[in-house]
Amino acid sequence: MTEEFEHYDDTPEELLKSKTRVKREMEALQDLGEKLTKLSKAQRQKIPMSDTLRDALVEADRIKQWGAKRRHLQYIGKVMRNEDAEAIQEKLDLFDTTSALHNKRFHQLEHTRDALIGENGNDVMAQYINDNPDIDIQALRQAIRSAQQEANKEGAGTAARKKLFKLLREHQDRKLGLDI
Numbered sequence: 632m633t634e635e636f637e638h639y640d641d642t643p644e645e646l647l648k649s650k651t652r653v654k655r656e657m658e659a660l661q662d663l664g665e666k667l668t669k670l671s672k673a674q675r676q677k678i679p680m681s682d683t684l685r686d687a688l689v690e691a692d693r694i695k696q697w698g699a700k701r702r703h704l705q706y707i708g709k710v711m712r713n714e715d716a717e718a719i720q721e722k723l724d725l726f727d728t729t730s731a732l733h734n735k736r737f738h739q740l741e742h743t744r745d746a747l748i749g750e751n752g753n754d755v756m757a758q759y760i761n762d763n764p765d766i767d768i769q770a771l772r773q774a775i776r777s778a779q780q781e782a783n784k785e786g787a788g789t790a791a792r793k794k795l796f797k798l799l800r801e802h803q804d805r806k807l808g809l810d811i
Contacts, residue, residue, distance in 0.1 A: 661708030663716060666723060668692070668707070677808055678722045684710050725807065740803065744796050748778045766802050774798050 667675065667684075668691045675688060687707050694700045711719075724730040746755040752775060760768055777791035 657708055657712075660711035660716060661704055663720060663723070664688075664707035664711050665704055667719070668704070670723075670726065674726055679718050680714055681710075684714055736803070740796060740799050744778075744792065744799055747775050747795065748782055748792070752779065763802065763806070765806075767798075770798060 664684075664687075667678070667680075667688055670678075675685070684707070687703070687710050691700065691703050691707060694703050721732075724732040725736070727733055743755075743759065746752070747759065749755070756771070756775060760766065760771070774791065774795040778795045781788070781791040
């Protein structure tokens with residue numbers, strides 16, 4: 632009297648999602664959509680998204696009542712299901728000053744600035760210009776020279792170092808398509 636169990640479910644486990652897991656993913660998309668509503672219009676233009684989502688974000692800006700805004704955020708979450716959430720999150724991280732990607736970028740720029748001002752500055756500058764041929768070379772050289780002179784003075788401020796950092800950051804922003 633032994634029965635053999637012959638039923639075999641060949642559905643991949645990725646396709647079998649629990650209701651809770653699906654709900655969490657939808658809430659994550661809604662949270663991502665809410666972050667998008669907090670961006671400026673110029674920043675939103677830099678993020679890859681469909682016209683439907685773009686229109687929904689514009690509509691969200693006009694809604695002031697909390698209940699209506701909450702329902703609209705749910706709608707944005709629904710629209711986000713058809714979007715490339717990873718690409719949107721990646722671009723969003725570039726704007727978010729608390730993200731690891733933003734911090735990494737900031738530290739790389741600081742390192743580049745310090746290397747340009749340092750003893751081997753000419754070699755580093757030649758390499759940087761070679762890697763970034765579209766940078767304004769004259770402005771870069773002036774900023775480096777000012778920062779080096781400032782570094783040689785005792786008790787000097789950091790204005791020239793900040794100016795060089797700003798020049799490098801603006802160039803990188805243009806290169807990444809983040810210039811606002």
